[in-house]
Amino acid sequence: MTLRDWLNGCALARVDALALLRELAGVDHATVLAHPLRALDAAARQRLDAAAARLRDGEPLAYVLGWREFHGLRLQVNPAVLVPRPDTELLVDFVLQRYAAGDAPNLLDLGTGSGAIAVSLAHALPAARVWAVDASAAALEVAQANARALLPPARAPLRLLQGDWLAALPADAPRFDCIVSNPPYVAAGDPHLPALRHEPSLALVGAQPSADGLADLRRIVRDAPAHLSRGGWLALEHGHDQARAVRALLAARGLQQVHSLKDLAGIARVSAGRLGSGAMPPRNATRNGIWQTS
Numbered sequence: 001m002t003l004r005d006w007l008n009g010c011a012l013a014r015v016d017a018l019a020l021l022r023e024l025a026g027v028d029h030a031t032v033l034a035h036p037l038r039a040l041d042a043a044a045r046q047r048l049d050a051a052a053a054r055l056r057d058g059e060p061l062a063y064v065l066g067w068r069e070f071h072g073l074r075l076q077v078n079p080a081v082l083v084p085r086p087d088t089e090l091l092v093d094f095v096l097q098r099y100a101a102g103d104a105p106n107l108l109d110l111g112t113g114s115g116a117i118a119v120s121l122a123h124a125l126p127a128a129r130v131w132a133v134d135a136s137a138a139a140l141e142v143a144q145a146n147a148r149a150l151l152p153p154a155r156a157p158l159r160l161l162q163g164d165w166l167a168a169l170p171a172d173a174p175r176f177d178c179i180v181s182n183p184p185y186v187a188a189g190d191p192h193l194p195a196l197r198h199e200p201s202l203a204l205v206g207a208q209p210s211a212d213g214l215a216d217l218r219r220i221v222r223d224a225p226a227h228l229s230r231g232g233w234l235a236l237e238h239g240h241d242q243a244r245a246v247r248a249l250l251a252a253r254g255l256q257q258v259h260s261l262k263d264l265a266g267i268a269r270v271s272a273g274r275l276g277s278g279a280m281p282p283r284n285a286t287r288n289g290i291w292q293t294s
């Protein structure tokens, strides 16, 4: 079988077929164009056919290849973690805009999954102290592998913690200069869920799916401000139709300078607010407590 025969018969989008040829058969696009009649050996063809069947079944290309590029880094991924999305780079950029390379802020990534956000921040800010939380032990293994592979050995290790959002933090955790999160925010019954069936439901809808998808965002907005330093930012990714609701949650929690950031398509996908310089919310009184910032 020739390269052209396989491409014409695989029933995949051309971009996916070319990616498989490159990764699994070592054949780049230029070779396909210049030598379409080159023969595929049997072993390569077997690998390509198996991978093509997984893609036709709707599995993300990133799982089939075992990696996805995010913020310039090649992250390992597997079905234990959400495939990192380009939109989430907005959250990383939000933090990086606030610091120079030598700064040493305390940063927290809630729901780290593959470690996409936390590892990118630790990579770009070598002196930062980066903490990351996830409820899933299998996801934390992926984050750990990415931290080991992508961060220089001399860098302080990421603090990876398993647990339920802010409750995962030990009592001696510092206050954070930025808390970022891309939490589950897909509404129960969302029509896109069947197409996302290969990704973990804990990452998409969370442990307790809600009709508006805001359950985990509400919990994070309720509990995170008590862990911010003065002037610290809470920045959250959310769905394309949730910006107004998330801004309202942040403002109701007393955060200041509440605003949203738009993705490349002009859609507000991240909203953020800042702890004022007044009274600090007590950490042990945030569950139902009320506090004000001046």
Ligand SMILES: C[S@@+](CC[C@H](N)C(=O)[O-])C[C@H]1O[C@@H](n2cnc3c(N)ncnc32)[C@H](O)[C@@H]1O
Pocket (backbone or CB within 6 Å): 081, 082, 083, 084, 085, 088, 110, 111, 112, 113, 114, 115, 116, 117, 133, 134, 135, 136, 139, 163, 164, 165, 182, 183, 184, 185, 202, 203, 204, 206, 207, 216
């Ligand atoms: C949308 S994924 C984001 C993954 C990664 N940060 C990214 O942007 O690609 C949400 C993550 O939150 C984690 N998660 C869900 N519920 C959680 C909870 N109650 N506490 C901590 N992590 C949770 C999931 O396991 C998942 O890894």
